[in-house]
Every structure is written in C-alpha cells, then in structure tokens.
Amino acid sequence: MAERPRSLDRPTDQPSGGRGLLGRRRVLGYLIAAPTLAVGVSWLVNDTDPRAADAAVPSLPQPEDIFDLGDLQNLAAAPTSGLITVELKTDGTAFFAVPRAEVGQGITTAFAMMVAEELDLPMDKVEIGLADARPELLMNQLTGGSNSMRSMYLPVRTAAAIARQRLVDTAAAHWGVAAGKVTARAGVLTGPGGLTATYGSLAEAAASIKTIAVSAELKSPSEFSVLGRPRNRVDGHDIVTGRKQFAMDLQVPGAKPTMVARPPTINGTLKSINNLAALRAMPGISDVVGITHGVAIRGDTFGQCIDAIQKVDATWGPGTVDDESDATVLAKLRAAQLPMVVPPVLSQTIDAEFVFAFASNSPLEPDCAIADVRPDSAEIWSSLKVPIVAQEDIAKQLGLPIDAVKVHVIQGGGSFGRHLFHDVAAEAAEISQKMGKAVKLSWSRTDNFRQGRTHPMSTSRVRVNYLAGNVLSYEQRHTSVQTDFGHGLGEMITAFAADLPVGGNLSFAETIFELSQSSPYNFGVTTQLLNEVPLKFNTGSMRNIYSPNVVCAEELMVDRLAAKMGQDPVRFRRSFLKDKRLLAVLNKAAEVGNWGKAMPKGTAQGVGVHSEYRAAVATLVEIDCRPATVNRPVDGEGVTGPRVTKAVIVVDPGFCINPRGLEAQMIGGLQDAIALALTSSLHIKDGIPLEGSWDNYFYTREWNTPLDVEVVIMPNTSESPSGAGELAVAPAFAAVACAYARATGTMPTYFPINHGTLGFEPLPLQPSTPQSPTDGLDHTF
C-alpha cells in the first residue's frame, strides 16, 4: 500500500503539544478497572493535524503534499476511540495486545521498545501479542500503508507512561513518602532509605477499582535509553530455533490438512466432480467436497492431499479473465490512457511510455488458515492485516452473527500486501462449513502464484516540456488494471470523504493515488493522474501500491532530462528538488557512494530519490551489465542477467525508533526493487499466470543480490517516526533502472527488463498443483 508525502516534516526543535518544564509532553489515558494494573489509551492522542505544505515552491502543492494516506488513516482512527491497553501482571511483565499484524516488518519489537522505554522495564519483561479481531476498533485494525509506527507511537507510549506513573504513586502511598522521592528503573521502584518493590509486587495494589481518566508525562527524546537505539528482534530466538509458530504450525484439535484442486483459469468455477467416490477412497483422505472455486480435499497429511489433487477429474466453468493475456491487457491499458493537456509549444518535449508487468505479492509462507465452523459459531486462525473485515465478511458468508465468529491474528511468514485480504480464511470457512469439520487449509505454492492476488499491470506515460534550462511542465498518466481496495481502506475513504482535500467524485483508487503521489521536483505545471481498467483479476497492493512504478518512470525521465540539458543526474536533481531533507539524503548518498567515480564500460551508477510516509530516501547503486556477468551460469532454473553489485541507501526517517529494524526494512526493500527492475514478473496467458514456482517467478536470489550494501540512517529530523515497510522499494527500483540505462545506453521501458523472454518451462495447468519430486536424496550437499 502506498502513501507518498512530499511535504516532509521540517526539522523540529520545538515540538508541538503541551510540555512540562523538562520539555515533556503531558498525555491522557485511563486506569481501567481490572484485577491488576491496566491502562487504556484512546487513539485520540494521535497527532491528526494535517501538516502545512512547504512554502514558496513554484509548483502548486498537489493534494498529497498537504494530506497523505497516513493522515487519512490517522483521521479515521481518531473518533472511534476503542481503547488499546497495556496490562501489568503480577510476575512483573507488561502485556500489550497490538491491534496490528506482525508479518516480518518488526512492529512487535518496536512496540516492545516503546513500552520498555516509557515503563522503565527491561525488554524481556515486555510481552507483545497480536489482538484478535476487535470490531469496536473499526478501521483502526488495519496493518498497511506503513502506518503502524506513525499511528501508534504516541498511544502505546502514553499507556506505558501512565502505568509507570501509577506504579510510582502506588509505591509512594504505601511507603508514605512523596511521589517525587520514588524512582522507577528496570522494573523496580526505589524509595528513600533503601525501600524497594518490584513492579510485579505492586501490580494488584496499583489496579484501579473503577475506570478513571488520568494523565502522565512522556519522556522527552533526550531521556530515551531504549527508543532510537539498535535492538534485535524480540522473536529472533524463536525463529532460529524453529519455535516460532505460523498458522500451519498450530495444532487445533481436528483441523486436518486440507488443499484444493483448482480450475485452469483465474476464478474458474467447479461444475462437477466426476470421480468423487474414487477420491474419497484414496489413502489418508477423509473428506472431499466441491466448493466455489475447486475441489477441497482433507486428509492426514498435506502430501496425501497433493496425491489426491493429481487424480481429480472435474468439469470446470469459465473464469473471469479467460480471454486475457499480457498483450490484450496492455492494449486495454493503452486505450484507457488519459490525455496530456500541455501542448508542446515553443519548447522541447520528451515523451515516454513505461510498462510494468503483473507481479506476485505472495510471501514465502503459502496462504494458510485454520477454520472450525460449527452450526452456531466459527473460529478462524490466520495471518490477517484487516481481521475486522475478515470477521464481518466471513460471518455474512456463513450466515452467522459477527460476534459468533472469533478471528485470531497469527504471525505471518511475510505479507507484502497479500494478507490485506482474507481469501484463504474465507475459503477455509467455506470448506469447514461444507465438511462439518475443522480444517487447516493451505494453498499450494502454485495456487499462490496462479490464483492468488497480483499487483496489476500498469503503464506510465510521461511528457515533459523544457526550455532554456527550465522545466515548464511534467505530466504523468498512470493507467492500471484495477487494484482491489476492498479491505477497509475503501470504507475509510467513504466515511471521511468530506474531510479530504481531494474534490469531485474520485474513485477509491483515484483518491488513494492523489493522496499518495506527488512530484518532488520544481517542474512547473505538474499533474499526475490515474485511470483504471476494471478487469476481473485478483489484485492488490504489493509493498506499496503505485509508488515503485510511478517513481521509476519519473526518475528515468529525470535522468533523460538531465542528459538533454547536459547535466549530471545528481547535479540536476540538486537543482530541481523542492525539499531539503531529500536534498540532504541525496547529497549523503552521493558522498558515501562516491558518485561520479570512474566505472568500466558496461557498468554504471544510478541514483533514485523518494519521499513517502514522512521519510526521505536516496538510493545509489552500481550495476554490472557486462556479458560475463549477464550470461553467468546458474544451476537449474533461474536467471542471472545484470547484477547490482553495490547499493547505498540513505534514509531520513524523521525519528528512528530502531536503527536495526529500519536498516532491515531498507535492505529488504532493495531486494524487492532489484526483482521488480530486473527479474520478477508474472506472464499472463489465456487467463492465468504461467508462473507456478519460485524457479519461475524470479524473486531476487543469492546470485542476484549485491555483495556490498550499506544503509546510512540520517540524524533525527523530527520527533515523529515515519513509515518504513514499503519505503525503500521505489527509490531503489528507480536507481537500478537508471543505472541500467546508463550502463547500456538504452532507457528500459518495459519492466522487469527480462519480461520479454520466458526463462522457464511452465508447469502444466492441470493438475493445478504438481506432484512433489522424489529425488531429494540425489541433491544433498
């Protein structure tokens, strides 16, 4: 999902909000009536003020400059005021059930740091869980738009600060001393004359018998000892020992392995099963039922489900895009491109069109959900970024009241946009209801690529008019197969339409585009518009919605403009960038990456800049496009091609919560960008992607990754954190594309650059999941 603020926080030394003498901010919350100390905080502590645009820029601010997608999410969060709570247990641990999904982005670690900081508790005494679906939170329980840190930084700290204050007051009362004589450190309270008490020993005494409003002061950043310092992941030990549990690892009584045999085209339907009895008689198979989009098979092992899929004889109905292939979709996009409006008069013009292929947002963990549907209730376990929408939809589908459906959010093995949707949970519920038994449904790898969500194909047309060293106009027309926003963001937009600075009757997608896209350059008359083609692919965002493609096209044009004007790409950007923070990261990247150094023929540097989520990033890469590198062999199926050999990523995150985690997100975003630019895409043919495994869908592998990656985190420029999860993809994609253009002398216009060559032998379309090999012992090392 995307948001792309170009109006960045200015460096602040005078933070907003009421402050005490120490520069501390006073915040409000509630002591909640509970057996042990519990503090609730409303989302109202969010800073929801839209920020002013940078002043004095020749280009008028675009809507996204003054109000971005994150602001929309914050606005939506404000009035619903479901409380989030931090609880202290008698063993001295604090527990916080975060209404978000952890899918690898590291939010559990960041939240643990916030609680540890404000509560003065060691990190290992902070326990973070994922909250079940909480309908009262309405739109607040949505993990997306890189918004979790931005929306929850103040509320979570507030709850912890109030808990700490309450513990201090409780100890002071017990000891009959002034609260000012009690200090809290590392989970222990200390008073005059050697008095000490652990937090745990006061957890009950500090509990409130009724819910009351209280206030406390947050620490000022100068007092931080946890926030802003590098911390490793809180689940690292569980991960390296294999103990971390994903949905498929859960043992729910009766929930046996289940898979689905599927039709040969996207969204095809089942007409009949022609060998039902034979399937049910197969070894290990307990149940076989027809469902909307396939034949569901439940058995003792997933392997036996795969065996049964090989034998399914079914008659399939058509899918929703059976007549579509790459070429037909591209033709429809081109027919829908909105016109440019600035005529090329008395100036020089550059026109270009860029095409971005379909891409898969599938994480490594195949879509998986456990469902136990009973006649009057249901229980679901899955990695869900919008569990409340899942709960509502599944209740409707099953014919149950919403509160009869319990939805548990399980940690995900990646998401990248996939888990905004609950397709697998809804299907598991359908199967469980039809079988009358609990099921553990896993989509197969091939299902994930062929029937799962895709980031849709799009084109970006750009026209630039320039004259005598000035850019007079920049027009970008982005045209995309419709992106599905049916996961909650659409509801948010409807509810708050009157408050948004985008007028007229824009669609959800147009609204999101306007809230997330704007040019960082002083290019005169600037318009960036979206049009969508409503084809019935299963689409969704993929580690951002529009920005990687929009920014890649824009930055390639910037390089071209620079060349036409006889300027170096970095110097040109310095001349035209509006924002000081972007300029600062660009200059740092140029310095650290030694921009402009002599490079051998066939290799080159490239640079890309981007601001989004109130952060600024510059990426500088070096690419090797020499034949010896491009044609280097790799065993088995896989692609080599040009190699990005070095990358420097400079990020200004506003306030950096966890440098270790931020660096990880930058590295991950870089690898995604390399894949988008060079290797990974879906080829649509006759209504289905040809890709069926990771040896077809060429996500970055070890042999594609740069050996030299450096992440530089700039000093804090704000007291507010920015979003990080999707941040690095767009500028790195642009940098790789620009480097490729400079190394080869040809500006790439179709991404990824290898899309025109099918680098694998497609797996058969039927059976929909191929049989597993048996030769594993021949490949040991």
Next chain:
Amino acid sequence: MPTHTFKLNGKKISVEAEDNVRLLWVLRDLLGVTGPKYGCALEVCKSCTSHINGKAFNPCSVQVKDIEPTDEVTTIEGLPATVGKDLHPMQEAWLTYDVAQCGYCQPGQIMAAVAKVKQARKEGRDITDADLDELRNICRCGTYSRIREAVKAGAEDMGA
C-alpha cells in the same frame, strides 16, 4: 500401514505412514516437528532444508520409504545438539546479525548454511561469496545481505 524407523534429532523413532508420503509431511503432520517449513514441496524454495547424515536435503522431495533405519535426520530443532550446545554457532551468528525478518525461511537458511560451510571445509577452504551465490533458499523478505554476513561469521565460530 507400513512402519518406518529412523533416527530423528538424535532419537530413534517409528512412525506409521504410507510409503510414498514425503518426509516433510511425516515430520510436520504426523510427528509435529514444524521447524522445517512448507514453501513449495517442489524442491525449489528450500525452506524445509534439513540434514540427512550431516548433509543438507529437502524432505519435501524424499519419500519416507527411502529413509533407511540407519539414517540420521536432523531438523532445525536438533541442530544445537549436534554440537552439544543450546545453540549452534550458526544460530548464534543469526542472532548477532539480527538476520530474520518474518522468519519463515530462516530454519532452512540456517540448515543450508551449516551444510555449505561444512562442504567448503571438506574441500579444505573457507566459504566464499561464490559458495553463497549457490544457495537457492528463497528469502522473500530479502534478508540476503545479513544472511551472507552471518554465514561468514558463523563459519568462523564453527571451527575446523
């Protein structure tokens, strides 16, 4: 149903399963050993990578009937015991470099890394970038840079 006997993480075990069931499902669905992950069952993504007699392999692509009673299968759960510690040096390196993001591929990555280092050692040399380029394990979070750092550090701590 046939009974299959082999050594799993240092213990002799017997399990009833049809002959053709791939070992991954025997481990995960029948024995509840969930460290090896299902990522494709096509011997491609490598997220189930474990060891057989000390060598890396993918249990998704081995029928249980092909496992001999004398075979020693080690999953991520049994890796520390192979060095008699709470954590194998490679796991320690993974923690030091904070490699994991979602964590789904990491048990397989660690098992592959240990085998790759041992393979280089048998050839009388240290692990190189060219060796690391041969690792096929997918990390969809893109932690490759830290994986490479951790493998090199873990290799040093593994000793000769």
